[in-house]
Amino acid sequence: MSTTDQPAGKAEITQWPRATNTGHLHGDYFPRAARVALADPQLRRNIGNATTIIREKRGSVVAELDDWAELRAAGAAIKDATMADLGDHLERLETEVAARGGVVHWAADADEANRIVIEIARRAEARDVVKVKSMATQEIGLNEALAEAGISAWETDLAELIVQLGDDMPSHILVPAIHRNRSEIRDIFRREMGNVGVPAPDGLTDDPPALAEAARIHLRNRFLTTDMAISGANFGVAETGTVMVVESEGNGRMCLTLPRVLVTVMGIEKLIPTWRDLEVYLQLLPRSSTGERMNPYTTMWTGVTQGDGPEEFHLVLLDNGRSTILADPEGRPALRCIRCSACLNVCPVYERTGGHAYGSIYPGPIGAVLSPQLTGVADNPSLPFASTLCGACYEVCPVAIDIPTMLVSLRAKVAADPDSGDARERAVFRSAAWAMSRPQRWTRLLRLMRLGRFLARRGSFRNLPPPFNGWTATRDLPAPPDQSFRDWWTAQRDGGGDA
Amino acid sequence: MPDRQLVDTPFVPATRTSRQAILDRVRAATAGFEPAPVRRDYRQAGAHPQPDPETLLEVLIDRLVDYKAEVTQCAITDVHTAVTAFLSAEEAVRVVVPDGFPDEWLAGSTDSESGLVRLDDTGPLTVDELDAADGVVTTCAVAVAETGTIVLDAGAGQGRRALTLLPDLHVVVVTADQVVARVPDALGRLDPRRPLTWISGPSATSDIELNRVEGVHGPRRLRVVVAESG
Amino acid sequence: MRVALFATCLVDAMSPGVGKATVEVLERLGCTVEFPMGQTCCGQMHTNTGYPDQAAPMVAGFQEAFADHEYIVAPSGSCVASVKHQHEWIAAGQLTDRHVTEARRLADRTYELSQFIVDVLGVTDVGAFYPHRVTYHPACHATRMLGVGDRPLQLLRAVRGLELVELPEATSCCGFGGTFSFKNADVSSAMLTDKIHHVLSTAAESCVAVDASCLLHIGGGLSRNRTGVTTVHLAEVLAATEAP
Ligand code: SF4
Numbered sequence: 011m012s013t014t015d016q017p018a019g020k021a022e023i024t025q026w027p028r029a030t031n032t033g034h035l036h037g038d039y040f041p042r043a044a045r046v047a048l049a050d051p052q053l054r055r056n057i058g059n060a061t062t063i064i065r066e067k068r069g070s071v072v073a074e075l076d077d078w079a080e081l082r083a084a085g086a087a088i089k090d091a092t093m094a095d096l097g098d099h100l101e102r103l104e105t106e107v108a109a110r111g112g113v114v115h116w117a118a119d120a121d122e123a124n125r126i127v128i129e130i131a132r133r134a135e136a137r138d139v140v141k142v143k144s145m146a147t148q149e150i151g152l153n154e155a156l157a158e159a160g161i162s163a164w165e166t167d168l169a170e171l172i173v174q175l176g177d178d179m180p181s182h183i184l185v186p187a188i189h190r191n192r193s194e195i196r197d198i199f200r201r202e203m204g205n206v207g208v209p210a211p212d213g214l215t216d217d218p219p220a221l222a223e224a225a226r227i228h229l230r231n232r233f234l235t236t237d238m239a240i241s242g243a244n245f246g247v248a249e250t251g252t253v254m255v256v257e258s259e260g261n262g263r264m265c266l267t268l269p270r271v272l273v274t275v276m277g278i279e280k281l282i283p284t285w286r287d288l289e290v291y292l293q294l295l296p297r298s299s300t301g302e303r304m305n306p307y308t309t310m311w312t313g314v315t316q317g318d319g320p321e322e323f324h325l326v327l328l329d330n331g332r333s334t335i336l337a338d339p340e341g342r343p344a345l346r347c348i349r350c351s352a353c354l355n356v357c358p359v360y361e362r363t364g365g366h367a368y369g370s371i372y373p374g375p376i377g378a379v380l381s382p383q384l385t386g387v388a389d390n391p392s393l394p395f396a397s398t399l400c401g402a403c404y405e406v407c408p409v410a411i412d413i414p415t416m417l418v419s420l421r422a423k424v425a426a427d428p429d430s431g432d433a434r435e436r437a438v439f440r441s442a443a444w445a446m447s448r449p450q451r452w453t454r455l456l457r458l459m460r461l462g463r464f465l466a467r468r469g470s471f472r473n474l475p476p477p478f479n480g481w482t483a484t485r486d487l488p489a490p491p492d493q494s495f496r497d498w499w500t501a502q503r504d505g506g507g508d509a
Numbered sequence: 510m511p512d513r514q515l516v517d518t519p520f521v522p523a524t525r526t527s528r529q530a531i532l533d534r535v536r537a538a539t540a541g542f543e544p545a546p547v548r549r550d551y552r553q554a555g556a557h558p559q560p561d562p563e564t565l566l567e568v569l570i571d572r573l574v575d576y577k578a579e580v581t582q583c584a585i586t587d588v589h590t591a592v593t594a595f596l597s598a599e600e601a602v603r604v605v606v607p608d609g610f611p612d613e614w615l616a617g618s619t620d621s622e623s624g625l626v627r628l629d630d631t632g633p634l635t636v637d638e639l640d641a642a643d644g645v646v647t648t649c650a651v652a653v654a655e656t657g658t659i660v661l662d663a664g665a666g667q668g669r670r671a672l673t674l675l676p677d678l679h680v681v682v683v684t685a686d687q688v689v690a691r692v693p694d695a696l697g698r699l700d701p702r703r704p705l706t707w708i709s710g711p712s713a714t715s716d717i718e719l720n721r722v723e724g725v726h727g728p729r730r731l732r733v734v735v736a737e738s739g
Numbered sequence: 740m741r742v743a744l745f746a747t748c749l750v751d752a753m754s755p756g757v758g759k760a761t762v763e764v765l766e767r768l769g770c771t772v773e774f775p776m777g778q779t780c781c782g783q784m785h786t787n788t789g790y791p792d793q794a795a796p797m798v799a800g801f802q803e804a805f806a807d808h809e810y811i812v813a814p815s816g817s818c819v820a821s822v823k824h825q826h827e828w829i830a831a832g833q834l835t836d837r838h839v840t841e842a843r844r845l846a847d848r849t850y851e852l853s854q855f856i857v858d859v860l861g862v863t864d865v866g867a868f869y870p871h872r873v874t875y876h877p878a879c880h881a882t883r884m885l886g887v888g889d890r891p892l893q894l895l896r897a898v899r900g901l902e903l904v905e906l907p908e909a910t911s912c913c914g915f916g917g918t919f920s921f922k923n924a925d926v927s928s929a930m931l932t933d934k935i936h937h938v939l940s941t942a943a944e945s946c947v948a949v950d951a952s953c954l955l956h957i958g959g960g961l962s963r964n965r966t967g968v969t970t971v972h973l974a975e976v977l978a979a980t981e982a983p
Binding site: 040041044045048358359362363394395396397398399400401402404405415418419421422423424425426431435436439440442443446447448449452456459470472477478480481483484485486487488490491493494495496498499500503 | 746748750751752753754755756758759774776777778779780782784785786787788789790791792793794796797799800804824825828879880882883884910911912914915916917918919920921922923924925926927928929930931932955956958959960962963
């Protein structure tokens with residue numbers, strides 16, 4: 011067995027590969043993208059309504075379990091324990107999958123994963139593949155790579171179908187078309203379904219059951235006739251080689267059961283060590299994601315079963331920057347993420363901007379920590395700042411990822427990065443720090459600030475120069491008081507005055 | 510990574526160097542990482558007082574109904590009546606019957622007068638035949654009361670996974686002894702090497718404005734017969 | 740009981756009234772309040788903007804100023820959260836082992852005002868009189884990082900004359916987020932608009948919180964929109980009494 015990479019020492023870790031540039035992980039400048047989103051009344055309404063509904067649902071089903079805190083702690087600890095021995099668990103998974111007739115592939119980055127999947131499709135002589143919703147395949151830009159190779163990838167999850175037909179980008183981890191309301195969906199179905207297959211029924215209304223029915227009719231034959239399917243995985247159990255996909259509509263079952271060849275692309279962080287560990291995540295995940303006690307369908311399979319389901323099963327283990335995250339103790343907890351999207355649904359920033367503003371297919375709080383880590387901060391320098399650090403995400407995260415703390419640590423990495431750091435800002439903060447770290451200097455600064463009073467109108471500022479104009483565009487800033495607290499204290503207390 | 514290697518070695522993972530590189534990296538990355546031990550302070554299988562059998566069934570039925578399954582509760586001796594009632598109410602004529610489904614649970618429903626046509630999976634049935642079927646009747650492996658979940662493991666009376674996927678009506682018989690309280694209780698009863706399907710209500714989607722709508726690709730109607738002995 | 744007041748830089752510079760009110764309440768409850776003159780700032784703004792290296796001298800300064808004090812009390816949830824949750828990290832990355840140990844020691848001794856009054860002093864009725872209709876905004880860091888829970892509400896409910904109206908969507912952030920309010924001014928404003936909308940829907944005269952920074956933000960919006968609604972810090976409500 012040859013290896014091109016030497017086992018890495020500490021110093022080399024920083025040189026390790028990040029996610030390749032093929033996929034959808036790179037954001038625009040968040041404040042600019044957010045401004046566009048904020049001005050879209052339809053989007054604001056759609057996302058606001060949807061997140062309000064899901065927050066309530068989650069809250070009520072989580073409250074049903076009196077051991078939620080303990081499940082959450084176990085959910086975090088099991089993932090950490092898995093990471094600590096990830097190499098062994100990966101090898102065990104490989105052994106078990108192979109023993110049950112599956113084939114395991116290893117992909118260091120997006121390009122390699124895409125090449126592997128294309129090669130499997132070529133061998134299977136598949137010109138069309140059906141897909142179960144998968145973040146990993148979006149991350150690596152698999153559909154585009156398949157298209158270039160002349161293979162059509164058909165998304166089958168309702169929301170993914172809406173996104174694909176609308177030539178759109180996903181805006182939510184769980185509900186990629188959350189930014190669309192029912193009448194927009196009807197219009198997309200009417201306009202596009204006929205161009206790629208079975209058209210939408212005549213007189214299609216925007217009634218959700220009718221829209222679901224249209225999707226059923228559109229995809230039915232595709233499921234029955236397509237030879238190859240591609241999925242992601244929610245969990246892979248090392249000790250048994252079992253892979254698991256949770257879903258709602260049955261499109262997952264269709265893809266995982268009917269085609270002759272099944273390819274599953276799974277990030278290496280999706281592992282859990284034991285079968286029993288599933289008892290934790292099968293409780294945490296559905297309640298956190300769709301706010302259900304259990305999602306309608308969960309499929310678990312181990313390798314290939316004679317006479318039941320696919321004859322060929324390929325498992326592609328994807329690194330694409332994950333081992334680099336693993337090497338950073340401050341960034342590592344992001345790999346616990348089970349992609350439930352609870353953090354998106356409670357995030358006050360996400361709720362107002364939607365997912366597109368984040369650029370990456372991983373939006374919201376987890377996206378703000380995951381995307382810059384996968385790509386390196388230089389490629390996503392604005393995302394760590396797309397948060398007020400209010401902590402709502404951490405509060406609901408079923409695997410207790412302290413996203414605010416991670417954001418703070420990533421901000422330091424951005425500031426220290428020669429390409430992304432803002433030298434002017436650093437200088438401003440340095441002088442502020444100089445003045446604020448010694449009481450004498452601070453006292454003098456406070457007295458100096460009093461001069462600002464003469465520039466204020468009726469006790470407040472309404473129009474300050476940059477960089478404070480961002481504040482005063484929508485908010486007043488009171489003028490400094492004529493006496494700081496410490497001057498008052500000195501005068502009243504030490505000066506012997508009477509308070 | 511030369512592409513040729515992939516082409517020349519059929520069905521053997523060709524990405525050897527990446528395999529080693531990834532393993533080396535994850536090992537180096539976590540060297541010295543000693544996370545806190547896993548504490549399972551949550552309710553584990555059997556570790557808590559189990560609800561009495563009656564409550565268990567009550568909860569199961571409540572949760573099934575909540576997620577839009579229709580449920581009939583009956584004595585084990587009356588299963589055939591309940592099954593037949595569900596099938597005829599849905600006007601199901603062509604019904605898939607997996608190998609091992611107890612004959613007495615269908616007694617009277619597939620004879621000539623009832624007009625039902627029994628489809629056996631000896632053949633096996635093609636996807637088109639399955640797609641044309643009106644319904645399927647099965648047993649199950651385990652049911653989880655707290656979540657309203659029924660688990661199929663492709664065992665006797667359940668058949669391969671496609672049988673319960675393509676017909677639009679799924680009638681499933683759960684016996685009281687198969688019902689467990691919570692998710693941890695279920696896992697111990699299941700064999701991970703079998704293909705497993707966890708079903709909680711009929712196929713549904715929340716993709717349109719996050720409102721749950723029943724009925725997409727999987728069976729749009731789920732009917733459950735909960736059978737008690739005696 | 741000897742109590743060291745950590746005024747925080749914002750109160751020191753912009754809201755001295757909050758500092759005075761804090762002193763008044765604590766003294767009324769029998770504490771001897773001291774103000775260590777060596778104090779400046781917890782360094783939170785620097786830390787949260789990506790400059791923990793520059794925050795380090797402030798962390799060291801905080802430790803020097805408060806080294807000898809048993810109880811350190813601040814009228815600010817987020818500054819206390821910074822002392823409790825960030826100082827150790829900064830010390831570990833930028834300072835010495837001694838600073839790390841000291842960060843832990845002082846973290847245990849630092850209290851947000853409402854937590855100190857309710858938990859340490861064991862008091863909920865501080866003898867205040869404040870005849871106004873108010874609504875309470877639970878500041879994010881106080882709520883989620885410190886877990887102050889309903890302590891501020893317990894204190895408010897015991898205030899004579901005070902009419903407390905529940906704030907809709909109370910726990911959603913006001914959009915301040917320190918430098919977030921500049922760097923992402925648009926999103927910040929969108930959040931503030933919703934917060935103001937909710938405050939106005941209560942028909943309260945004032946919005947109360949335990950954090951002067953959130954109040955600066957909410958107050959800035961209320962003032963810009965000429966709503967006639969003001970902001971007031973919990974300490975100021977608790978300091979108010981009937982007898983002038
Ligand atoms: S970070 Fe936590 S809350 Fe967010 S998607 Fe991941 S697991 Fe869910």
